[in-house]
Amino acid sequence: MSAQQQVQSLLDFIDVSPSPWHAVKSVEARLADFQFVKLDETLKWDLQPGGRYYVIRDDSSIIIFVQGQKPLVETGFKIIGAHTDSPGLRIKPNAAVGMDGLLRLGVEVYGGPIIATFTDRDLSLAGRISYKDNHNSIVSTLVKFDRPLLRLPNLAIHMNRSVNEEGLKLHKQNELPLILSVLAEECLPQAYFAQLIQQQSGCDAERILSWDLAVYDTQKGVFWGAGNEFYANSQLDNLASCHAALQALLDNEVLENDNTLVCAFFDHEEIGSKSNKGADGSFLSDVLQRIAPASVNNREYFARALAKSFVISADMAHAYQPSFPLAYDPDHKVIMNKGPVIKVNSNQRYSTESLSQAMFIDWCEQAGVPYQKYSHRSDLACGSTIGPITSASLGIRSVDVGNPLWAMHSARESAGVLDHGYMIRVLKRYFGAPV
Ligand code: ZN
Numbered sequence: 153m154s155a156q157q158q159v160q161s162l163l164d165f166i167d168v169s170p171s172p173w174h175a176v177k178s179v180e181a182r183l184a185d186f187q188f189v190k191l192d193e194t195l196k197w198d199l200q201p202g203g204r205y206y207v208i209r210d211d212s213s214i215i216i217f218v219q220g221q222k223p224l225v226e227t228g229f230k231i232i233g234a235h236t237d238s239p240g241l242r243i244k245p246n247a248a249v250g251m252d253g254l255l256r257l258g259v260e261v262y263g264g265p266i267i268a269t270f271t272d273r274d275l276s277l278a279g280r281i282s283y284k285d286n287h288n289s290i291v292s293t294l295v296k297f298d299r300p301l302l303r304l305p306n307l308a309i310h311m312n313r314s315v316n317e318e319g320l321k322l323h324k325q326n327e328l329p330l331i332l333s334v335l336a337e338e339c340l341p342q343a344y345f346a347q348l349i350q351q352q353s354g355c356d357a358e359r360i361l362s363w364d365l366a367v368y369d370t371q372k373g374v375f376w377g378a379g380n381e382f383y384a385n386s387q388l389d390n391l392a393s394c395h396a397a398l399q400a401l402l403d404n405e406v407l408e409n410d411n412t413l414v415c416a417f418f419d420h421e422e423i424g425s426k427s428n429k430g431a432d433g434s435f436l437s438d439v440l441q442r443i444a445p446a447s448v449n450n451r452e453y454f455a456r457a458l459a460k461s462f463v464i465s466a467d468m469a470h471a472y473q474p475s476f477p478l479a480y481d482p483d484h485k486v487i488m489n490k491g492p493v494i495k496v497n498s499n500q501r502y503s504t505e506s507l508s509q510a511m512f513i514d515w516c517e518q519a520g521v522p523y524q525k526y527s528h529r530s531d532l533a534c535g536s537t538i539g540p541i542t543s544a545s546l547g548i549r550s551v552d553v554g555n556p557l558w559a560m561h562s563a564r565e566s567a568g569v570l571d572h573g574y575m576i577r578v579l580k581r582y583f584g585a586p587v
Contacts (some may be wrong), residue, residue, distance in 0.1 A: 153399075154573070155569050155570050155572060155573025155574075156375075156380070156569060158399060158572050158573050158576055159375070159383050159569050159572050159573075161395070161399070162373075162383075162385075162391075162392060162395045162396075162572060163372070163373030163374075163383060163385055164373075165178055165391065165395050166373055166385045166386065166387055166388070166391050166395075167372050167373055167385070169387070169391060170276075170278035170296060170366070170368035170386075170387075171212075171278040171279045171280075171294075171296075171364075171365075171366040171368065172212035172213075172236040172237045172238075172366075172419045173211045173212045173278075173279055173280045173294055173364065174278055174294060174296060175212070175236040175387075175391055175394065175417075176208055176211060176212050176213070176214045176236060176417070177294060179214055179216070179394065179398060179417065180206070180208070180214070182398060182402060183204075183206055183216060183402075185402075186204060186402050186407065187204060188204040188205060188206050188216065189203065189204065189205050189206075190205075190206055190207075190208070191205050191206065191207045192207075193207060193209065193438070197442055199219050199442075199443065200219065201219055201220065201221045202218075202219060202220075202221055202408075203218070203219045204217075204218050204219075204407065205217055205218075205219065207439055209428065209429040209435050210419075210428060210429045211280055211292060211294075212236055212237070212280075212419035212429065213236065213416075213417065213418045213419045213420075213429035213430070213435055214236075214416075214417050215414065215415070215416045215417075215435065215436065215439045216398075216401065216414070216415040216416075216417075217412065217413060217414045217415075217439070217443060218401070218407060218411075218412065218413045219412060219443065220409075220410050220411045220412035220413070221410040222410040222411065222412075224412055224443070224444055224445075224453070224457040224460075225453060225456045225457055225460065226460070227410070227411045227412060227460065228412075228457055228458070228459070228460025228461035228462065229412050229413075229414050229440060229443070229457065229458070229461040229462075229548075230411050230412065230413050230414065230461070230462055230582065230583060230584070231414040231415075231416060231436075231461065231462065231463045231464070231542075231548070232397040232400070232401075232414070232415050232416070232463070232464045232466055232579060232582075232583075233416045233417075233418070233431065233436075233463055233464070233465045233466065233538050233539070233542055234390050234393040234394045234397055234415075234416075234417050234418075234465075234466045234467065234538075235390045235393075235394075235417065235418050235419070235420075235421030235422070235431070235467065235538060236390075236391070236394060236417045236418065236419050237262075237263070237390075237419045237420060237421055237422050237423075238263075238386065238387040238389060238390070238391070238422065238561075239261075239262055239263030239264050239265035239422045239561050240262055240263070240265050240270070240366060240367055240368070240563070241259040241260070241261060241262065241265070241270060241328065241330070241366070241367040242259060242260050242261075242262045242364070242365065242366055242367070243257055243258075243259055243260075243277065243279075243363070243365040243366075243367070244257075244258040244259060244260055245362070246258070246342065247259070247345060248332070248341035248342050248344060248345035249329065249341055250335040250339060250341045251335075253334060253335050254331055254333070254334060254335055255331075255332045255333045255334070255335045255339065255341050255344065255345075256329035256330060256331055256332060257302065257329060257330045257332050257345070258328075258329050259328050259329065259330060259367060261324055261328070262366070262422065262423065263422030263423050263561075264422065264561055265561050265562075265563070266559070266561050266562045266563070267322050267324075267328070268319070268320035268321075268322065269559075269562040269563040269564060270304050270367070270369075270563050271304045271305070271306045271320065271322075272303070272304070272305060272306050273303075273304075273369050273371070273563055274300035274303075274369065274370045274371060275300065275301065275302040275303060275304065275330060275367050275368065275369060275370070276296075276297045276298070276299065276300055276301045276302060276367070276368055276369075276370045277295075277296070277297050277301055277302065277365050277366070277367060277368070278294075278295065278296040278297070278365070278366055278368050279294070279295060279296075279363060279364045279365035279366050280292050280293070280294055280295070280363065280364045280365075281293060281295050281349060281353055281355060281360055281362070281363040281365075282360075282361050282362045282363065283355045283356070283359040283360045283361055284359045284361065285359070290361070293353060293355065295349060295352055295353040295363075295365075296352075297352055298370070299370070300370050301332065302330040302331065302332055302367065303330060303331050304328065304330055304331075305331065306320070330367065332345070343357070346360060349363070368386060369386045369563050369564065371386075371564070372385075373385030375569070376566070380569065381488075381489060381568060381569055381570070382488065382566050382567065382568055382569065383566065383567060383568075383569055383572075384564055384565065384566045384567075385564070385565065386563055386564060386565070387565075388468060388557055388565040388566075388567055389467065389468040389557060389560050389561065389565060390421070390466075390467050390468060392468060392555060392557075392567060392572065393466035393467055393468065393554060393555070393575075394415075394417045395572075396466065396555075396572060396575040396576050396579055397415045397417075397466055397579055398415060399576045399579075400576050400579035400580040400582075400583055400585075401413060401415055401583060403580060403585060405580075405585050405586060406580055406583045406584060406585050409583070409584035409585075410584075411583070411584050412443065413583050413584075414439075414440070414443075416431075416435075416436050416439075416542075418430055418431040418435070418436075418538060421467075421537070421538055425538055425541050431538035431541045431542055432541045432545070436542060436545075436546065437545060437546060440454075440457075440458075440546070441454055444457055458546055458547055458548055459547070461546070461548045461549070462508070462511070462548065462549055462550070462551075462582075463503070463539065463542050463543060463546075463548050463549070463550040463551075464512070464550070464551055464553060464579065464582060465502075465503055465537050465538055465539030465542065465543075465550055465551070465552045465553070466553055466554055466575070466579070467537040467538070467539075467552065467554045468554045468555055468556075468557035468560060468565075468567070469486055469493035469495055469526050469553075469554040469555060469556055469557060470486065470526065470528075470556070470557065470560060471486050471487065471488045471556030471557055471558050471567070471568070472485040472486055472487055472488075472556075473558055479529070479532075480529065481527055481528065481529045481530070483527075484525060484526050484527040484528075486524050486526050486556045487524065487556065488556050488558070488567070488568035488571070489556075489568035489569065489570040489571055490522055490524055490556075490568075490571075491516070491521055491522030491523045491524055491570075491571060491574050492516070492521065492523050492524070492553050492554070492555055492571065492574055492575045492578060493523070493524045493525070493526045493553060493554055493555065493556055494509055494512055494513070494523060494524070494525050494526065494551065494552070494553050495526045495527075495537075495552040495553065495554065496509065496525060496526065496527050496552075497527065497528065497534050499534070500540050501528075501534040501535065501536040501537075501540065502534075502536070502537060502539055502540065502552035503537075503539030503540045503542075503543040503550035503551065503552050504539070504550070504551045504552045504553075505549075507549065508549050508550055508551035509525075509551060511551065512551045512553060512578075512582075515578050515581045515582045516578050516581075518581050518587050519577045519578045519580070519581035519587070520577070521574045521575075521577050521578045521581075522574065523578075524556075537552050537554075539551070539552040540552075553575075555567055555568070555571040555572060555574075555575050556568060556571055
């Protein structure tokens with residue numbers, strides 16, 4: 153596949169994955185084409201060498217693995233970690249409120265989005281609802297409104313004269329509720345909203361008990377630039393890395409090699425990863441322990457396997473934007489379409505150290521892929537990733553890498569076409585694809 157085709161595949165993947173729950177569903181659909189078997193955490197696993205498996209925890213985190221033919225103590229686990237969630241707005245439990253002739257939905261800010269980028273966009277809703285089925289069991293299903301349903305209209309400049317000098321500031325409690333409809337007389341806002349969800353999901357409104365609903369932008373992904381060298385979409389951070397890892401894994405040459413390969417895509421990275429399904433929870437370690445063979449010496453065997461293992465933490469990196477030269481360290485400008493970025497931070501906001509860096513560089517060279525190095529400005533607080541968390545909790549060597557991205561945490565992010573192809577190539581090489 154050319155880089156252009158890979159990016160088209162990524163844009164299609166994001167367009168059907170407007171929430172972390174949908175992203176996991178989309179990943180699962182891809183796995184079906186490659187005979188992966190779904191495992192249930194509540195059941196006993198019978199794993200076979202060469203077997204292809206995946207585990208989903210709470211609908212929005214997924215761990216995919218190929219059980220290697222070679223013993224784990226010889227190969228260790230080759231892991232790629234990424235995250236399924238993106239910052240944005242989430243619908244509150246008692247969301248629907250009628251006021252001044254309008255019906256609005258109350259939202260909470262999830263993670264650290266650039267909130268102003270959500271104004272004047274064709275927003276909608278996607279996520280998961282939990283309800284009681286006909287047998288009175290509690291079950292969940294995904295729901296997604298395809299049409300624009302919601303809006304956060306800007307204040308006209310005539311009422312906000314300083315907006316271009318001071319930037320758009322929105323009060324999180326008072327100014328973020330999203331407009332859903334005109335308020336009809338006699339309308340009970342909560343019942344109206346429940347009815348709307350019933351229409352879309354097919355679930356009886358009275359049976360719906362709760363939900364996890366994310367606000368998303370309905371605009372589809374596009375290529376842009378004079379030579380279509382860039383692309384834009386929502387959630388590139390970090391569905392672009394999930395997609396790259398998946399493309400690297402779902403390749404016959406990779407799937408048939410002897411190593412134990414793992415892709416771990418976690419929810420909740422944007423809010424610190426601390427949850428039952430986050431990277432700072434037990435999910436990855438629970439699954440890795442079950443991949444290791446059960447025997448009396450399992451503990452020692454597992455420790456030896458971990459000592460041989462490696463994690464590539466794949467998350468997006470800050471591309472240089474020439475309008476804002478002072479925002480960057482002048483000696484660490486990361487340029488779009490010049491290759492994957494190795495992220496370095498001596499305070500371990502990124503897990504990279506010199507040896508893991510050198511190993512990644514070696515894989516890049518073997519794959520014929522250019523690479524760049526990033527260091528944040530020394531006088532600015534640096535973001536972090538799941539890299540240090542997984543590396544610390546499992547004791548595995550790790551490197552933080554990612555593709556250059558403009559407008560991280562905007563409702564609309566941009567990246568370079570060539571970089572996506574490069575990242576897939578180097579991840580394939582890491583997973584054992586022949587040079
Ligand atoms: Zn990220």
